[in-house]
Amino acid sequence: MTPKIWMWQASVTCTLRAVSIRLITGLFSLFLLAQTAHAEEITPWSFTGNMPKDARVIQLTSAQITRSGLAINTQSDGFIVWSLKPLDGPVDVITVRARTNRTTKASMLWQPVGGTPDQLVQLYFEIPGTSAFEDVDIIVSGYPQWDWKTEQFAIALPAGSDVIIEELQFRHWPLYERIGERWKSFWTFDTFRPYSINFLWGPLISSNSPARDLLYATLPPTSPSVTRYFYVVLAIVAIGALVASLKPWRRQKAFGWFLAVFVLIWLIFDIRMGAEILSYAVRDVQTYVLPKPAKKELRNFRDIYARIDAMLPTLQEHDKIALLVPVREVYEPVLRYEAYPHVVVTDPAAMSGATAWVVMDRADMWVDDSGHLRQGNDTVTSRVVTGVGHVAVKIDENNFLFVTP
Numbered sequence: 001m002t003p004k005i006w007m008w009q010a011s012v013t014c015t016l017r018a019v020s021i022r023l024i025t026g027l028f029s030l031f032l033l034a035q036t037a038h039a040e041e042i043t044p045w046s047f048t049g050n051m052p053k054d055a056r057v058i059q060l061t062s063a064q065i066t067r068s069g070l071a072i073n074t075q076s077d078g079f080i081v082w083s084l085k086p087l088d089g090p091v092d093v094i095t096v097r098a099r100t101n102r103t104t105k106a107s108m109l110w111q112p113v114g115g116t117p118d119q120l121v122q123l124y125f126e127i128p129g130t131s132a133f134e135d136v137d138i139i140v141s142g143y144p145q146w147d148w149k150t151e152q153f154a155i156a157l158p159a160g161s162d163v164i165i166e167e168l169q170f171r172h173w174p175l176y177e178r179i180g181e182r183w184k185s186f187w188t189f190d191t192f193r194p195y196s197i198n199f200l201w202g203p204l205i206s207s208n209s210p211a212r213d214l215l216y217a218t219l220p221p222t223s224p225s226v227t228r229y230f231y232v233v234l235a236i237v238a239i240g241a242l243v244a245s246l247k248p249w250r251r252q253k254a255f256g257w258f259l260a261v262f263v264l265i266w267l268i269f270d271i272r273m274g275a276e277i278l279s280y281a282v283r284d285v286q287t288y289v290l291p292k293p294a295k296k297e298l299r300n301f302r303d304i305y306a307r308i309d310a311m312l313p314t315l316q317e318h319d320k321i322a323l324l325v326p327v328r329e330v331y332e333p334v335l336r337y338e339a340y341p342h343v344v345v346t347d348p349a350a351m352s353g354a355t356a357w358v359v360m361d362r363a364d365m366w367v368d369d370s371g372h373l374r375q376g377n378d379t380v381t382s383r384v385v386t387g388v389g390h391v392a393v394k395i396d397e398n399n400f401l402f403v404t405p
Contacts, residue, residue: 039177043088045168055082060157069098069166072157079109079156087170091148092141092208095169096155102129104161108138110150117152121145133166137210142222171208178207186226189276190216192283192299203272205229230265237261304331304360308338311358311393311401315339318356318403322346324385325360357386357402365398367391373402 045052047070057063059078064071072080094108104127109120125138140146157163173181185206190196204223206212215223237258244254288298288305296306315321321344325331328346335358336344345351357373359365366382368374371389376382389404 039174041089041172041174043091043170045170047165047167053082053086055080066164069164071164073162074157074159076159077156079154081109081152081154083152085149085151086153087148087150089148089170090172091146091170092139092173093171093210094138094140095171095210096125096127096136096138096165097133097167097169098127098136098163098165099131099133100127100129100161100163101131102162103127104129104163105158106161106163107156108140109152109154109156110147111152112145112150113147120152120154122156127163133164137214139208139211139214139222141207142211171210173208181207181209181212185212185215185223186272187275188212188215189279192280194300196280200273200276201225202227203269226269230269233265234258234262301330301334304334305338307360307395307399308335308358310395312338314392314401314403315342315356315358318354319343320345320354321356321358322351322354323358323360324362324365325358326362331360355404356392357389357404359402360399363398367402 047065049065049067051065051070057078057080059074059076060072060080061074061076061078062072063074063080070080096106105124106127107122107124109122111117111119112121115121121143123138123140123143125136127136128134155165182205186203188204190201201216201221203226204215204221205226206215206223211223215221241254241258244257245251284298288296291297293309294306295303296309297303298305316339319342321335321339321342323332323335323344323346325346332344332346345354359373364375364377364382365385366374367390368379372384373386373389374382375385386402387404389402391400392403393401
């Protein structure tokens, strides 16, 4: 081969490589652009002035389209149903934008795959009672029974409902965003709760932002644990290592591969859990150590310590302290510890002789004009709890320290 021909072949090869790289890069950029353009797909059903799809009203007293939306007022349990595969594409979250004067427990129903028209899956959700329209996210992707190709989709409301539904949004996230949400949810931490002393849920995986926002809101969580994915990865690597180890000269490398993946997963999990525990400490510093005494809050105790600390100097002057609280298990241990060695009683029969009365979160406790501590909503029906005294420390109307001579 002459030098000229060799140089020509080399030039062609370099050109083809450059074109291939540019072509691949361009196609990849177009793919990313297309994905970005379709980041979150939302199919809205607006009920303001029209019904977006044909529907049947069953057993509802009244269901009318208005300028504000679909107004439903019913004196009996009923539902509105859309048939003939009403949903146009995949759905991960259904957002209901509605308004009602009092909290209403509604439900979504759909016909599962292979089900008959009278076999519907029911998923409950709550519409909060407010004067303005509120968005309620129903995360259907977390339920294996969900099928967006359902033949029937319905919303059921109980008797006594008075609801206006402005819009339904059927939301779907593309693959790359679902992967990103899984990564974000892996690094989303729980907050410190009473069970955190003995048990941690660990990292959970969700595929959309509404599910990630509510990751630990319900107990037990509906989102799966990341350990399921870790076990699958380990199983695949173990099978691959076993197949590779059939050849003796690969045996050590195969075991090394499995061990390396196992250690990597261990380290990732350890870093994640260590970061969560550190987040508890950081939150304690932000909410309890740094704020001023009156603003201190500690975990699920909220500002109980701050209220007791405000009363403590006066409490130290009294030997017997009566505690008037709605739930003794929350307040009593804290006050007993803080007021020790003074006696704290919660049993009304044992409160005789108490000279300090700690009232916390009790809207039914108040002091009348004559200086008596009373329990009840008014003077006629309320009962006198103590002798004449005065409020020594006042936090607010429902939290104060009342003392008697």
